[in-house]
Amino acid sequence: MPPPDSYRTLAAPSQAEPPKTKGSRFIGDAFRARSADEALAHVEAVRAREHAARHHGWAYRLGPDAPAPRSSDDGEPSGSTGPPILREIEARELYRVVVVVTRYYGGTKLGVGGLARAVGEAAGAALDAARKQVVTVRVPVRLAFAFEDTSPAMRLLDVFDAEVADQSHSAEGTELALRVRRSEAEPLRAAFVEATAGRGRVIG
Structure with missing residues (x-):
């Protein structure tokens, strides 16, 4: 099947922070990224800005005919952070997008399921807050x-x-x-x- 002629992406960066989950803060940042290097540069920029946090999970999805998406739990339990972020990107059928979710631990463990839900909520909120555009x-x-x-x-x-x-x-x-x-x-x-x-x- 040939790749599509157009795709949806972000028109501008966005950020969202849902209410705390058992004391933990989750900050979602969404950016447009034309390449893997650009996506990872956004990750490092968020890491530098939120340097007091220990975990910055991320995922990116490039063009429709680009290599497979990538994600990282960044030290959180396996599958609890990167995959939930990627699912939010894919659910909105967006491309050339990277999302970083920063976690500030609030003192109460959430478990893998609870962590995945909180991360997904922050990622989804950041994506929903962003202006979108269609690129031909x-x-x-x-x-x-x-x-x-x-x-x-x-x-x-x-x-x-x-x-x-x-x-x-x-x-x-x-x-x-x-x-x-x-x-x-x-x-x-x-x-x-x-x-x-x-x-x-x-x-x-």
Whole structure:
């Protein structure tokens, strides 16, 4: 199954802190992250900001066709922190997102189940507080055509969801650099060859 043409992510960072659970504070921070390095940089920034806390569980999920998501319990009981955070991200069908949940221990043990519920609540609250946006996945397509084929070539831009990134002109004609919705790239290339009766060139 091909990856989707668009995905939901965060438009801006957000933070939420639900009421204490048996004296323990749980602070959820959610960020947009375009790569694993960027996600881990957000984790370290929260760790530095909340340096008095001992545990900063986290999870991230990148693009729809990116490597598998990752999570960490950061010293909490296995499966009590990272996986619950990841479940909250996945439940909202979000991508390119990292969530960090900081815990300040309140003196009463919660057990694995209680800890997982509290962590999930903080992660979910942070994600729900964030503004969302839909990002369209586009790929580059380059076309070249003679001046007499300008009209049929340019009409394709109205048919397909294509953005002109750059264009140049020479004695031979025009070269267009487009950004096209991923699922439409191959159909556009085929339609271009047909519209120009094979005279146009698909460069990329």
